[in-house]
Amino acid sequence: MSYGLSYEVKQILDSQPRLIMVENDIEWIIQGVYKYSLDYDGHIAQGERNIKLIVQKNFPNSIPKFYVSDYPEHIEHIYQDGNVCLATIGEMIYFLNENPSLIAFIKKFVNAFIYTLDWFEKYNTYPFGDRKHGYKGLLDYYLNDLKLTKDQYKKMVIMIYEDKYRGHIPCLCGSGKKLRDCHGKYMLPIIKNASYKNEFITEAYMILTKDGKNVSRKSSE
Structure with a gap:
């Protein structure tokens, strides 16, 4: 793990005490209860989610995989195993090339999806417009x-x-x-x-x- 990534992971774990990290030869698995308070245009979403984030050790040269449990049956953009389609591959690659930061990736893609999930549970609509499936x-x-x-x-x-x-x-x-x-x-x-x-x-x-x-x-x- 590079110093920069190591520092970012420590920041994430320090700010989220109910998350743990498990390491193997090729990846780090950050999982547990993720507490959030997210504000988009004055609309605040607060709560907790059971999540798993898999980060390859060659990050940012590979795209993290994000999993979530306890989601509405009819929400789109989630695979059968709970892996979330956060965005297109091209969009995430371009973002990571410009912002090679795990925390920036979480803020841009993970938090946006969690906010969407929270909003969808409350209102059965998508807050940023429903992109096609x-x-x-x-x-x-x-x-x-x-x-x-x-x-x-x-x-x-x-x-x-x-x-x-x-x-x-x-x-x-x-x-x-x-x-x-x-x-x-x-x-x-x-x-x-x-x-x-x-x-x-x-x-x-x-x-x-x-x-x-x-x-x-x-x-x-």
Whole structure:
């Protein structure tokens, strides 16, 4: 464990006395009761959740896995085993490349999901708008946030899969900029990291084969 990650884990455990950490050769497992008080636009969610966060020892070169128990049967974005679909692989990779911090990851993705879960239990709606489920929800990030068409997303996937990234070529989005000055900032962290690349390609397979069943507990197109 690097000093920075070790310090962050200690901070988490110090601030959450009902969490424990179990270590093995490849990962740290942080689990137990997570106490939260989260404020979004003046709306406060408070409570406790039984959670598990699995952090690979090569973090931030791999994406943590988050599990939660005791959730509503009909809420989406949770796998059968309780593993939460926090966001798209591409979004989390880009975030970790810019913010290689476990605490920042928890604040950005874990706390946002816990707030969503709390809100959903109370109001049976989603506080930030309900992103689409299954492969459509995953694809939306690339279409809306990265401003790509589906065909451009396919080109992005092929370029990453076949290691054909070249920073000097025109960007696949048609902006007229060089790839390195445009969408290359999203692609390069994936290409340079075998773990990221594997997760990205796995997600791309689900998206391009419309395999929504692997992404949400109740698949819907």
